[in-house]
Amino acid sequence: MTAALLALVPSHGPWLLALVTFLSCLALPVPSSMLMLTAGGFAATGDLSLGAAIGAALAGAVLGDQLGYALGRAGGPALLSRLARAPARARALTRAQRIVLRHGALAVFLTRWLFSPVGPWANLAAGAAGLGWHRFTLWGIAGELVWVGLYTGIGHLFVGNIEAAGDLLSSGLGLLGGLAAMAILGLWLRAVLRDPHRRGRERAS
Template identity: 55%
Template sequence: MTDWLLALVPQYGLWLLAATTFLSCLALPLPASILMLTAGGFVAAGDLALMPVFAAAAAGGIAGDQLGYWAGKRFGARMIARLRHDPARDKVLDRAVAIMDQRGLMAVFLTRWLFSPLGPWVNLTAGSTGYGWCKFTGAGVVGEAVWAAIYVGGGYVFAGNVAAASTMLGSVLGVVAGGAGVVILGYWLFIATRQGL
């Protein structure tokens, strides 16, 4: 399927890119990152223009995020209300909402590009827990812009060598994600230690 989609980039470039990033933000297993790298390669070759490619990739992601958020708001709220009938679950949900209120901006931002497999689920959670739409949208737009810039820019820099760009970006993002995980875990341990003293 990936090869078939890549073959369509020269013909349907911007529309294909926007549709793929849109659908990937709804948890459909599409190769959005590889498609952005390929589009960046076409930009380097002069077949596509940089700003429209970047805009299409980011706009598709932003639209997918919005649909996920509103689906969570429309359908998730009823499920949350049913779960709140149990006092134990109600406490857990209160804690989840409090965490989303405290760290929601960072969660939304990082799940657009660094921890992207979690993005669709954060969208639904944000909508269903009543997280503010303006905050969600602001963090989402910035995060999707970073995602599009990293992958379209990577394809451009590597001039279409998708394999090399994918390997390099995977390694760099893996190191960044690992470092972020260590910092977050360290912070949680520090807080837990202080509360236990």
């Protein structure tokens, strides 16, 4: 499927990007990142407008985020419970709920690009938890701008070598993710050490 979609980028680039990023934000297994890299490469050769590619990918991602948030808001915890009946979804939802409840809008921003596999589940969790729509939208758009800009921009720079571009982004984001996780853990430990009552609650739970 990936090869067939990549072949459509020069002729159906913006529409295809919008559709694929929209579906990816609903947790469907589509190669959105690879298509954005490819679109960036075609833009570098003049076969596609870079502005149109970025705008279409961003629009699709934001619409997907909004639909996920709306579903979570309408369905509430009951919807999350039904989705969590499958073990794989249960793990993803549990992680998403934990980080959204703990970090709020910052979690929305980071799950757009740095922890993107959690993003679709964070949309549902944010809606179900009642995170304000304006905060969700503002931080969601900011995160999607980073995601779309990174992949199309790197594809533009690495024209003709998309595989190398993908490897660079994977390793770079993996490093950033590890550093972010360490920073979050450090902040949590500092908060626990400063609050003895919190330490007691952590032990009790």
